[in-house]
Amino acid sequence: MTEIDAALREGIIRTVEAQREDTVRLLQDLVRVPSVTGDEGAVQEVVAEAFRESGLAVERCEATPEQVSPHYGHVGVQTRFGNRPNVIGIRAGSGGGKAILLNAHMDTVENGDPGAWTQGPLSGAVADGRLYGRGSCDMKGGLATFVAALRALGELGVGLRGDVTVAATVGEEDGGVGALATILEGYRGDAALISEPTRLALVPAQAGSVVFRLKITGSAVHAAVRHRGVSAFEKFVPIFEDLRSLERERTAGISHPLFDAMEDKVPINVGIVRSGNWAVTVPESLEADIRVGMLPGEEVGALQVLLEERIAAVAALDPWLRGHPPEIEWFGGQTMPVEVPLDAPISGAVMRAHERVTGAAPAVEGVSYGADMRLFIHFGGMPCVMYGAGDVGWAHSADEHIIIDDLLTASKTIAFLLVDWCGVAGSTSGSP
Ligand SMILES: [Zn+2]
Incomplete structure (x- = not known):
């Protein structure tokens, strides 16, 4: 555990809030580029640009049939290859800290009947403190929280000891081929966190x-x-x-x-x-x-x-x-259930980070829907939990949206998590 002094705590909260408009704009940019599963190439360019602007080194990796076909039992048979890059942003640490892999999938389900939406599915419209559009909570919002956290730490001049790898992946809604390819390519952390919309609950278990x-x-x-x-x-x-x-x-x-x-x-x-x-x-x-x-x-x-x-x-x-x-x-993907113990270091770190932001421990929940968590645990050998703004009840539905205040809360939690987990460069505390 890394001690976080009052000045750093206050600085993170103030900076994330000051960047509210930037975070909203980034999420609007992401929502306005459609990225239905199989057609993620265009949105991944927006992601790569956001990573570059945030000072991350940008890499890409893309699934090939040769690489993933032995694993169709886990991700389902895949037929669409090409122009579906996973985009990886890396902030290298100064050394001696624990590494983390942050994951958000950039593919979405179809918009459905546009007439059922009061705000257009590609509008990114903001109303009543909510940002609307397909993918706003599932889960382009989750990517925006990673970028917001890293931008805040960058602006504050906070260096980290451990590496941060942000993986914006494709194909989650169709079995997880993007996450699988990212793991098979060798991207790792000492733990992984997926920012699926959990209503700011810690989710350490998945059916x-x-x-x-x-x-x-x-x-x-x-x-x-x-x-x-x-x-x-x-x-x-x-x-x-x-x-x-x-x-x-x-x-x-x-x-x-x-x-x-x-x-x-x-x-x-x-x-x-x-x-x-x-x-x-x-x-x-x-x-x-x-x-x-x-x-x-x-x-x-x-x-x-x-x-x-x-x-x-x-x-x-x-x-x-x-x-x-x-x-x-x-036939199709057989998805194994997974869980990470509540006393695992990553579970404790997420709970501490959330509590530092909100003053209270997060809810701890299991989820019955599928996500890429099992792939990071099974193929990556990494403990993996989920935590994010937004409600899965709004995902895949008309008027999908995310509450902007929650987006900022999650961004602050991620920033505190990175400081705690990776350790602050130049400080003597931190988790080796
Ligand atoms: Zn999702």
Whole structure:
């Protein structure tokens, strides 16, 4: 832990607030350049320029099929390559401090129906202390907080001992190919922080999920003699009911302090069902795409085996399915759940930094949505937590926005975190 004297504390707060308009303008510049997943090249130029202006050394790395295809089980099959650089900004430390990697993804989901927005999705409009637009909270705002923190430290002339690496990545909404490529390229810190919109809560734990396609075979006949055929749809019904039972059993049987209060702790969702091709024909096949949520402490492989066994057990009770066993295909990204202990150094450092800004400890929460946290932990071997302004409830929706005061609070927290974690150059305190 680095002691932060009153003058430095006051200086950071004053400087971040004085740069409010610069931070708002940067976020507007980022929001006004569309960057739907797969098409991030233009916004990354804005990021690179902001990094340069902030005194960071700028590097780029871009995923290639050769590099990432062995890992499609973790990030899903990728088809779009080229002009999708990850942009890395580096502020080298003076030495002897701990390094940190700060990550924000620059891709966004689609705008959706523009008529549903009261402010244009690419407007960056400011109203009632909020900045509106697609990506404002998820999560171009998070990148703006990193830049604001580093600009404030630069203006104050505060040198750091450890290296700061800011990774603005692509492809998060589609499995995390940008973060994966950044890690495989060798970018590291002694810990990582992702500024996803957590409402200024510390998020040290993230749920995971497995996704599979279930295929059931029936036997088609004319509807008029349907009893001579076998409906693949009707063979699916008992499997679906058993999945509902399994969800209840898992909800009751699996406990994690950061997830137990959630209504959908380990949800099982049948997202797509395709069956049959004509009202006058008994359906001869069914395909269902199914997602099963899982909590930290569970293993992807063990959950896959459990699901295969449950479905096989239902099939074993049915004479037709015994001879035509359902097939299970594990497709898309299987996202492992991850967590960092609350007593890990990075968790404590984020909590201290938030408390220095606000006077109170942050909320500590688990999240049930996917993000790149698992990739930094699994592939990067780095403890990784999330903390940021904005509310995931506004992400992906019309009128996505971020509260500008919260943006500044997060910027101050990041500045205090960097001082605490990396240590101040020339000072004797600091975390080696
Ligand atoms: Zn996000």
